[in-house]
Amino acid sequence: MSSTKDDGGWKRFVWDSDKGELLGRTGGSWLKIIGFYVIFYGCLAGIFVGTIQALLLTLSNYKPTWQDRVAPPGLSHTPRSDKSEVSFNLNDVETYLPYTKALKDFMAKYNEDLQKDQMKFEDCGNEPADYKNRGDLESDVGIRKACRFSRQLLGPCSGLEDPDFGFKEGKPCIIVKLNRIVNFRPKPPTSNESIPEEAQPKVQPFVVPIYCTNKREEDAGKIGEIKYHGIGDGFPLQYYPYYGKLLHPHYLQPLLALQFTNLTLNTELRIECKVFGDNIGYSEKDRYQGRFEIKLSINSL
16 A cells, blocks of 8 residues: 555656646746756856957967977987887898898988979079078968978988898988977087087088087997988978978978997997087976987897
């Protein structure tokens, strides 16, 4: 008997036909509360959308609004592995094939036939020069032309004459570039105070120099000669600044090739490369900020 009453009470709560109530509220009451929440959440959505729109009005499609805390550009290299290690056997093509493939794929966008369009590319010279000013980011100039960069500038590391990039002969090449930062102008060092004595001869106008040496003391004398191939043996200023993907869609970063011509075989060698500039710094938390380390190991057994 009590079960029947309980069932009747539950059903009455869901729909009370005598009072015309659904879940304890009349139609008018439900209409008022639904209307209230529609207006309430509509106002919240309006405030949110308005705030986003106001924020978007302060942003530019071409120029970063805030760059006061942007870190100096990273220095990266190709080929690159997760552990920054390049290890291969001179007697086994398969051990260095992934490295040469990575270099071929990377260099493909620098092929001469892709840089022929006069509306997209222009010659900026094969000698270091000052910044190439193409107007302000928000000017009406539109899409900017990009400087051509010939693979031939990289000499034996271009992959044009030697498709193995020196790996077959035990003289591997590494391609180095500065990562892109919109509107960033790298500044060459104005003094030699922060530059190692061995690297000071590389300082010249209109070039951000790079220098590589052994990371560990025990590797001194085992690295051999390192040859630098590129414009001014560094990163020339005429390729800067970069105007971003929208205004500079065909931009090509200047490259530098490092060729290790006399590495000690059957030994793991750690090499550190750094770029030097007045507005380029280094961080212990980021091993690629303005520098990188690489482990090289060439086996002949």
